[in-house]
Amino acid sequence: MxxxxxxxxxxxxxxxxxxxxxxxxxxxxxxxxxxxxxxxxxxxxxxxxNPHASSLGSRKSNTIAVVIPEVFDSYFAQAVNGIETVAQAHGYHILIYLTHESEQQERAILRAFQGGRVDGVLMSVSAETTSTEHIAALQAQGVPVAFFDRAADGIETARVTTNDLESSCLATRHLVECGCSHIALLSIARQLSIERQRIRGYQNALAESGQLFREDYVVECTHDPEENYLAIRQLLEAHPEIDGLLVTVELLTVSAYQACHDLGRRIPADVKVVSFSNSRSAAILNPALTTIRQPAFETGKAIATLLLKALKNRHKNLGTDSVVLPSTLIVRASTATDIK
Amino acid sequence: MxxxxxxxxxxxxxxxxxxxxxxxxxxxxxxxxxxxxxxxxxxxxxxxxNPHASSLGSRKSNTIAVVIPEVFDSYFAQAVNGIETVAQAHGYHILIYLTHESEQQERAILRAFQGGRVDGVLMSVSAETTSTEHIAALQAQGVPVAFFDRAADGIETARVTTNDLESSCLATRHLVECGCSHIALLSIARQLSIERQRIRGYQNALAESGQLFREDYVVECTHDPEENYLAIRQLLEAHPEIDGLLVTVELLTVSAYQACHDLGRRIPADVKVVSFSNSRSAAILNPALTTIRQPAFETGKAIATLLLKALKNRHKNLGTDSVVLPSTLIVRASTATDIK
DNA sequence: TTTCTTTACGCAAGCGCTTGCGTAACTGCC
DNA sequence: GGCAGTTACGCAAGCGCTTGCGTAAAGAAA
Structure with missing residues (x-):
């Protein structure tokens, strides 16, 4: 043949x-x-x-890159799903890259795109990433880069995020309304714009209710569940007064629950917990977890649509639109006040 | 510039x-x-x-395709992670495709690979897939295809799976030992080889303990959580005697828990549950879920290694090795016998 | 009939890189 | 000093497709 x-x-x-x-x-x-x-x-x-021949001739690859920190998180899984949905509908292919939260890997990955492998890039920056010149360099080569969820500050481009500040504020307020007076926050990578927003929302809600923000109530975690478990445990041991926990990253939920459990701090009787999470199993946790659910799938669809639209009109630069999709607070047992 | x-x-x-x-x-x-x-x-x-030029000239793309049913499932997320790890180490790129369990989409996706877009394909067949000629056609074009987790029967090629039969048998035996005498099984797509294995393991364990296999205890679910919820609910309502549940797919866990909860069937007091699941949150469910954890990450690494090794030695056909990595049963509260 | 369009197609030059083969220049050998 | 054997590089023909431009044929306008 x-x-x-x-x-x-x-x-x-x-x-x-x-x-x-x-x-x-x-x-x-x-x-x-x-x-x-x-x-x-x-x-x-x-x-x-032969796609390579067409790409070479037309200098269009019909391929986009998706660069994300991890794929464990159900947020990114769902976002990728959204991206794939629109990409497939438009005949685009998806190259996927994981930075594993490493800035160095992110740089290496983006650098390779300068050869023209992809027509555009959709990314969520790594937790480590502080500088942005590797992103700017790619843009300078004419490769459009759009952000979803975690955006890089210095870069002008389209992005779709969620209302982190308000959600976080809402969540914190919810904890306050449930009677919490000592609310701690679990974060990763505080330099991340979304994390800063979430912390600010938390601060705003605290201020609003007359509680004061304590730096030692903010724990910056890593991606190692063991380490995180220990860090959270230390926090709770050092501060027995803590009665509320705002978890800004889904990944930390398990560690937080386990730390509470192991220390005999009952949820929600002793500590109430709200977590940013897109996991379906939130509803069947012990206790069911009050979450802030982000529109992950929709975010993926939105950012992909933005990029592909720009790719259609040859160099109708994808602009600098900043779409904000709302997250929703779903109240469950982990913040219940009628403690049995 | x-x-x-x-x-x-x-x-x-x-x-x-x-x-x-x-x-x-x-x-x-x-x-x-x-x-x-x-x-x-x-x-x-x-x-x-320029990668397209090199690919065209050398007829090697340094790219592999990963074709999976979904990415929601934490199994596939972890497997992709494993694949990505070895691909990145070897300088390979990963194109990702979701079939959404549709055979038609799977065919369309594979067909496009005939143009030479990728050097090899790693796939887990869709639940719908019954025929295999689209896979054979790709092989005929000289594109190596390897399976992980869900393999297609008619195709001779490398595959890495887990010991589904034994795991399932083990899990069922565990339920029996915990006193269950009416064990139902929740499945998807019974034509899937791994599902058949799991059902057989279940049957074996039943036979072993003198319990008889009842066709009406096997529920074939879909990918719609609502439908599944209803199906499981119907099962439990129709058969109040059911005291054990073997869930062969992580996706069904939430629906199963909810159905039990809504019907007032306490886990584990009334119904004991074991589920195939790779979710970290299994440990903090209500109650903590006894799981069969599959070596997802390792599976991804193994299959990618197999493929890449074959790609190195130009057409040293990747053979027909069948690697089996063991799953492990992790006993937790959902099958506890000391009911409080 | 002549001229101007329009329609439908072919020519040929790429796109940027790979690779089989050819060949100078240099080495070591008897 | 002649010869085979390296070593280091260039030539040029692709890889398979795209695309700007040119043009014959057919129809419309004058």
Whole structure:
């Protein structure tokens, strides 16, 4: 079974390759009946074009890169799902890269895109990332980069995020309303813009209710569950007065629950917990977890749509729109006040 | 900033493009000092090769495709993580595709690979998939396809799976030992080889303990949580005698828990539950869930290693090795017998 | 009939890199 | 000093597709 290519089709039909190529692209320059013949033969011979050749010729890869920190988190899983949905609908392919929260890896990954591998990049910056020149460099090469969820501050481009500040504020207020007077916050990577927003929301709500913000109530975690468990445990041991926990990252939920459990701090009787989380199992946790659910799937769809729209109109720069999709607070047992 | 390419480098160094190309590939045909000069200039000019051109010329894309049903499931998320780890280490890129359990989409996706987009494919077949000619067709084109987790029966190729039969048997036996005498099984897509294995393991364990297999104790679920909830609820309502549940798919856990809860069937007092699951939150569910944890990350690493090794030795066909990694039963409160 | 469009297609030059082969220059050998 | 054997590099033909431009044929306008 020899590989069949454009030339083969052209020969068989006594046409030139350019005509066949245009016919397959449904070009206006080709007659309707010719198109039919080409299509028919292509189908019959099961012709599949070589994407590298087309990419090289057209300098368009029909491929986008998705660069994310991790894929464990159900947020990113759902976001990727959203991205894939629109990409597939538009005939785009998705290259996926994990930075594992490492700035160095992020740089290496983005650098490779300068060769033209992808038409555009969708990313959520790593927790470590502090500088942004690698992103700017890519933009300078004409490769559009858009952010979702975790955006880099210095970069002007489209982004879709959620209302982190308000959500966090809302969540904290909820804890206050549930009677918490000593609320701690569990974070990762405080330099992350979204984390800063969440912390600010937390601060605002505290201020609002006359509680004061304590730096030692903010714990910066890592990505190692063991370490996090210990850090949270230390926090709770050092501060027996803590009666509320705002968990800004889904990843930390398990560690937080376990630390509370192991220390005999009952949820919600002793400590009430709210967590940013997109996990479906929040509802069946022990106790069911009050969450801030982010529109992960929609975020993925939105950012992909933005990028692909920009890619359609050759260099209609994807602008600098900042879409904000709302998160929702879902109250469950972990913040219940009618303690049984 | 004009694009810099091989020719540019060559001109600048007064070399031919072939020499520069070979120098960058660290070919034995090029002198050490020349290599140095080339490397130095490449670095200085921030040269990034055009991957489409190399792929076209060398008919190697350094890219593999990962085709999976979903990404919601933490199993697949972790498996992708494993794949990515070894791919990145070998300089390979990963294209990701979701079939959403649709055979038709799976066919369309695989078909596109016939053009040479990828050097190899790692897949877990969709739940719908019954025929396999689309996979065979790809193999016929010389594109290696390897399976992980969900393999297609008719295809001869490398695969890495887990010991589904034994695990399932073990889990069922565990339920029996915990006193269950009416154990139901929740499945999806019974034609899936792994599901068949799991059902057989269940049957074996039942037979072993003298319990009889009842077809009406096997519920085939879908991917819609609502539907599944209802189906499970119906099962439990129709069969109040059911005192054990073997959940073969992580996705169904939440629905199962909710159905039990809403019907007032206490876990583990009334119904004991074991689930195939890789979710970290299993430990903090209400009650903590006894799980069969699959080596997802390792599976991803293993299958990727197998494929990449085959890709190195140009057409040293990746053989038909069938690696089986063991799953482990983790007993937790959902099968506890000392009911409080 | 002549001229101007329009329509439908072919020519050929790439796109940027790879690679088989050819060949100078240099080495070591008898 | 002649010869085979390296070593280091260049030539040029692709890889398979895209696309700007040119043009014959056919129809419309004058």
């Amino acid at each position: 020899e590989k069949i290519n454009l030339k083969r089709l052209a020969d068989e039909l006594h046409l030139s390759t350019s005509t066949v190529s245009r016919a397959l692209q449904d070009s206006y320059q080709i007659g309707a009946d010719t198109k039919q013949r080409v299509l028919a033969l292509a189908q019959k011979l099961n012709y599949v074009p | 004009e694009k810099i390419n091989l020719k540019r480098l060559a001109d600048e160094l007064h070399l031919s493009t072939s020499t520069v190309s070979r120098a960058l590939q660290d070919s034995y045909q090029i002198g050490a000092d020349t290599k140095q000069r080339v490397l130095a200039l490449a670095q200085k000019l921030n040269y990034v090769p």
